Amino acid sequence: MCYRTPDGQEGQAKSGVWASSQSGILWFFDRENAEVLVKVLDGCDHNGHRWVFVAPVTTLEFNLWVTGPNGKRWTHTNRQNQTASAKSDTTAFQCSGGGSSAPDLVVSRPSVSNSSPSAGGSFTLRTTVRNQGSGRSAATTLRYYRSSNSTISSSGSQVGTDAVSALSASGSSAESISLRAPSSAGTYYYGACVDSVSSESNTGNNCSSAVRVTVSGGGTSGTTYSVGDVITTLPTGSWFPNVCTGGCSLSGNVKTVNSRGGYIEYGSYRYTCEASSCQIDGRTVTRGTWLETRR
Numbered sequence: 085m086c087y088r089t090p091d092g093q094e095g096q097a098k099s100g101v102w103a104s105s106q107s108g109i110l111w112f113f114d115r116e117n118a119e120v121l122v123k124v125l126d127g128c129d130h131n132g133h134r135w136v137f138v139a140p141v142t143t144l145e146f147n148l149w150v151t152g153p154n155g156k157r158w159t160h161t162n163r164q165n166q167t168a169s170a171k172s173d174t175t176a177f178q179c180s181g182g183g184s185s186a187p188d189l190v191v192s193r194p195s196v197s198n199s200s201p202s203a204g205g206s207f208t209l210r211t212t213v214r215n216q217g218s219g220r221s222a223a224t225t226l227r228y229y230r231s232s233n234s235t236i237s238s239s240g241s242q243v244g245t246d247a248v249s250a251l252s253a254s255g256s257s258a259e260s261i262s263l264r265a266p267s268s269a270g271t272y273y274y275g276a277c278v279d280s281v282s283s284e285s286n287t288g289n290n291c292s293s294a295v296r297v298t299v300s301g302g303g304t305s306g307t308t309y310s311v312g313d314v315i316t317t318l319p320t321g322s323w324f325p326n327v328c329t330g331g332c333s334l335s336g337n338v339k340t341v342n343s344r345g346g347y348i349e350y351g352s353y354r355y356t357c358e359a360s361s362c363q364i365d366g367r368t369v370t371r372g373t374w375l376e377t378r379r
Contacts, residue, residue, distance in 0.1 A: 236275030
């Protein structure tokens with residue numbers, strides 16, 4: 085760190101007042117008069133970067149720089165006669181060094197505790213998120229989906245989420261969720277997709293393959309509608325439900341149920357939400373999955 089006084093005197097900041105492995109205090113003219121606190125923290129376990137914090141208490145012109153492991157410089161400057169501002173940066177230096185290392189998250193083939201539950205029965209879905217890349221990944225979210233076919237993607241019906249902690253290269257995290265089978269018999273497919281993270285080398289492999297679940301007996305037969313489907317038993321114009329439960333909200337022609345098992349009744353039919361949140365705009369499903377049954 086170099087500084088300049090109003091009369092043109094230049095000098096280098098000096099250390100030695102106090103220092104530790106993560107921070108230190110710099111002075112210009114008198115070691116009893118501290119001028120700048122500098123702190124560098126290892127945030128690799130949190131977001132894959134080293135963090136820099138600078139707190140100057142001076143009005144002198146200065147140029148301060150911190151050099152990272154790969155030679156990259158992080159800088160902070162101040163103009164003459166201006167009260168210097170503090171500066172912080174939690175992405176100052178990437179922990180991977182030269183930038184050639186990057187995380188790559190994948191989700192293993194899931195398993196279920198019961199692949200043949202009865203309608204409405206409970207089961208547990210398990211999978212593992214693994215970082216097969218060469219760099220550390222930041223914390224992210226795993227999303228569970230149900231699909232009508234063996235392809236798992238974010239376009240399926242989301243049935244739950246899990247928080248995934250930061251993972252070192254080759255690290256893994258076992259995840260699981262307790263689910264309830266749909267109320268109508270049939271074959272369903274379950275899997276999970278992990279949200280991509282910063283600097284990930286490949287975001288095309290973030291979804292798992294599918295595990296098949298066959299739901300049998302004991303449920304109420306009906307018609308299932310997913311996102312994009314038109315519920316033909318609803319009127320084409322404006323309509324208002326006879327009953328709306330499960331954290332129901334109504335906004336114009338948009339009806340939303342915010343809990344699994346909540347339902348809307350209109351005319352001779354009940355429309356039950358089979359996801360954490362379901363929505364209908366007019367007659368079109370815009371969120372979640374609805375099961376239509378006769379009342």
